[in-house]
Amino acid sequence: MKKKLIILVGIMAIVVITIIATISYINKSNNEALNIEESKINIVTSFYPVYVLTINLTDGISDIKVDSLTDFSAGCLHDYQLTTKDMRLLSNADVFIINGGGMEEYLAEVIDSYPHLKVIDLSKGINLLESEVHEGGDNPHVWLDPDLYMIQIENAREELEKYIEDTWDYKKDLNKDYYKEVIDKLNSNTKAYLDDVGELADDMNQVLETVNNMVSEKNISNKVVVFHDSFAYLSNKAGLEVAYTVEVDEDTPLSASEVAEVISAIKLENIQYLFTEEQYDDTISDRIRDETEAKIYIIDSAVTGDADKDSYLKAMRKNIDTLKKALLNL
Numbered sequence: 379m380k381k382k383l384i385i386l387v388g389i390m391a392i393v394v395i396t397i398i399a400t401i402s403y404i405n406k407s408n409n410e411a412l413n414i415e416e417s418k419i420n421i422v423t424s425f426y427p428v429y430v431l432t433i434n435l436t437d438g439i440s441d442i443k444v445d446s447l448t449d450f451s452a453g454c455l456h457d458y459q460l461t462t463k464d465m466r467l468l469s470n471a472d473v474f475i476i477n478g479g480g481m482e483e484y485l486a487e488v489i490d491s492y493p494h495l496k497v498i499d500l501s502k503g504i505n506l507l508e509s510e511v512h513e514g515g516d517n518p519h520v521w522l523d524p525d526l527y528m529i530q531i532e533n534a535r536e537e538l539e540k541y542i543e544d545t546w547d548y549k550k551d552l553n554k555d556y557y558k559e560v561i562d563k564l565n566s567n568t569k570a571y572l573d574d575v576g577e578l579a580d581d582m583n584q585v586l587e588t589v590n591n592m593v594s595e596k597n598i599s600n601k602v603v604v605f606h607d608s609f610a611y612l613s614n615k616a617g618l619e620v621a622y623t624v625e626v627d628e629d630t631p632l633s634a635s636e637v638a639e640v641i642s643a644i645k646l647e648n649i650q651y652l653f654t655e656e657q658y659d660d661t662i663s664d665r666i667r668d669e670t671e672a673k674i675y676i677i678d679s680a681v682t683g684d685a686d687k688d689s690y691l692k693a694m695r696k697n698i699d700t701l702k703k704a705l706l707n708l
């Protein structure tokens with residue numbers, strides 16, 4: 379019996395050692411691959427929605443490496459402070475792609491520290507709404523309107539193409555055919571993504587237009603309460619009026635006086651809909667749910683998720699369904 383046990387333990391030990399050896403071998407070859415990639419174009423994106431946009435455009439181009447400055451779980455990055463790890467990543471980057479519109483409040487610090495870093499501002503040329511929470515500031519959540527997101531995609535494509543043309547052949551001494559191939563791939567990726575987002579934009583606009591008609595015919599109430607002003611671009615198109623924006627921190631629950639303020643705003647204006655976001659859902663007090671008639675709906679602002687290329691499309695499809703359910707009873 380003991381002998382059998384010893385043999386069994388021995389076999390298990392061999393299996394474990396083999397697995398560990400295999401894993402470390404795989405890790406080593408992955409690291410070697412990364413080292414090679416470091417000599418190519420290194421793009422850093424500021425946060426999740428910018429990352430998702432960029433990996434769609436650079437898909438299948440092995441000489442472009444894309445990293446996100448922040449974790450995919452970080453969410454919206456208002457008041458974000460750069461860490462030493464971020465600075466290290468940026469010091470090795472060639473291109474830094476930002477959402478713009480004031481989202482990256484640390485931008486001046488980056489430009490000061492890395493004057494040669496190419497910065498691509500995706501909100502260039504977009505008319506921004508005024509922020510509901512920062513007086514005099516812009517509302518940077520443009521990606522949530524698919525029409526504006528399409529402008530961001532085109533901004534990224536145009537600036538990346540320029541960057542490749544201006545610097546790549548000089549820097550890497552690559553032949554013209556090769557970088558033309560890369561630019562063709564960038565353009566065909568962009569076209570494919572714009573086709574998908576365009577289809578989404580049509581569906582979204584149809585819902586928003588229907589809501590807008592119902593609002594102007596006074597068939598539905600046009601007043602909403604929102605948590606976080608990312609919903610502004612869609613509500614604006616739908617003719618909805620944001621009666622109250624609850625300024626929340628995703629980690630801290632609302633204070634008793636804030637809860638009372640929200641409840642009185644909802645009652646005063648007879649508000650039917652409250653739109654929150656997954657990241658803020660837990661911070662909503664049960665008192666708001668219990669003491670008001672307003673129905674609570676969750677909007678996905680596409681600021682968290684996995685590295686899936688289609689995550690923006692999926693999040694926005696879900697938002698179309700939520701808006702239909704909330705405002706059109708569909």
Ligand SMILES: [Zn+2]
Binds near residue numbers: 606
């Ligand atoms: Zn935000």
